[in-house]
Amino acid sequence: MIRVENLTKRFGGVVAANNISFEVKKGEVLGIIGPNGSGKTTVVNLITGFIKPDSGKVFFAGKDITSKPPHEIANLGVVRTFQNVRPFYNLPAYKNLIIPLYSPRAKSFEEFKHGDRDHIALDLLEEVGFERDSPIPYKPASALPHGYIKRLELARALALKPEVLICDELFSGLSQAEIASLLPILEKLNENGLTLIMVEHRLKELFELADKVVVLEYGEKIAEGKPEEIVEDEKVKEAFLGAEVI
Numbered sequence: 001m002i003r004v005e006n007l008t009k010r011f012g013g014v015v016a017a018n019n020i021s022f023e024v025k026k027g028e029v030l031g032i033i034g035p036n037g038s039g040k041t042t043v044v045n046l047i048t049g050f051i052k053p054d055s056g057k058v059f060f061a062g063k064d065i066t067s068k069p070p071h072e073i074a075n076l077g078v079v080r081t082f083q084n085v086r087p088f089y090n091l092p093a094y095k096n097l098i099i100p101l102y103s104p105r106a107k108s109f110e111e112f113k114h115g116d117r118d119h120i121a122l123d124l125l126e127e128v129g130f131e132r133d134s135p136i137p138y139k140p141a142s143a144l145p146h147g148y149i150k151r152l153e154l155a156r157a158l159a160l161k162p163e164v165l166i167c168d169e170l171f172s173g174l175s176q177a178e179i180a181s182l183l184p185i186l187e188k189l190n191e192n193g194l195t196l197i198m199v200e201h202r203l204k205e206l207f208e209l210a211d212k213v214v215v216l217e218y219g220e221k222i223a224e225g226k227p228e229e230i231v232e233d234e235k236v237k238e239a240f241l242g243a244e245v246i
């Protein structure tokens with residue numbers, strides 16, 4: 001579904017991504033891990049068109065999408081969440097989904113085109129764990145606890161019915177219990193055919209989901225493999241010196 005070939009991106013003297021290649025097959029879950037500043041978000045930004053590579057290519061389902069603008073890439077079905085979420089804080093939670101539901105991609109789906117968008121928004125929020133018959137979906141986003149803000153970010157991405165969903169640190173700031181309740185939701189989405197790329201620092205939880213893991217350090221890919229191979233990899237252990245799960 002996604003293939004990146006020799007992606008390189010420099011910011012001044014910093015090589016944020018250096019000749020990175022990997023691929024994700026349909027229905028797979030790929031984890032991207034690495035210490036702070038290792039280039040994970042840069043790779044997400046390169047795939048989703050938020051920044052352009054100095055060299056290298058990005059393919060989606062065999063089609064070259066390198067340097068296409070973000071809205072075109074999202075319109076094709078490659079959708080991301082953001083590490084720093086920015087909902088419309090003054091709007092009720094469910095109304096935050098109205099904007100993506102009016103996007104060209106969402107409008108291309110019959111059920112979204114003809115259904116009542118408020119109901120669709122409430123359905124999407126329920127899918128990510130908002131209690132439907134509670135006041136929570138109707139509260140302004142500013143009144144939501146962080147765990148719900150993260151779920152709202154996930155629902156915002158799901159409103160585009162992605163083929164590939166790229167989550168940039170979806171679990172950050174969440175308690176173990178909150179992550180435990182999100183994991184089955186992600187598993188279900190994946191079982192229903194969604195291809196997932198997850199940038200994560202929460203390795204233990206990520207490894208429960210991931211089929212394959214790419215490890216970055218200083219902009220370089222230092223390892224790639226199944227979670228059980230990655231935890232045994234000497235280079236990875238060194239990069240994550242002190243990380244409990246490794």
Ligand SMILES: Nc1ncnc2c1ncn2[C@@H]1O[C@H](COP(=O)(O)OP(=O)(O)OP(=O)(O)O)[C@@H](O)[C@H]1O
Pocket residue numbers: 011014015016034035036037038039040041042043
């Ligand atoms: N827009 C930018 N301008 C200048 N330098 C940048 C920019 N974006 C990223 N960098 C630098 O590129 C390197 C990789 O950053 P990136 O955010 O991709 O890392 P990361 O692995 O996602 O980090 P974290 O885990 O802290 O989110 C860092 O040294 C960072 O300071």
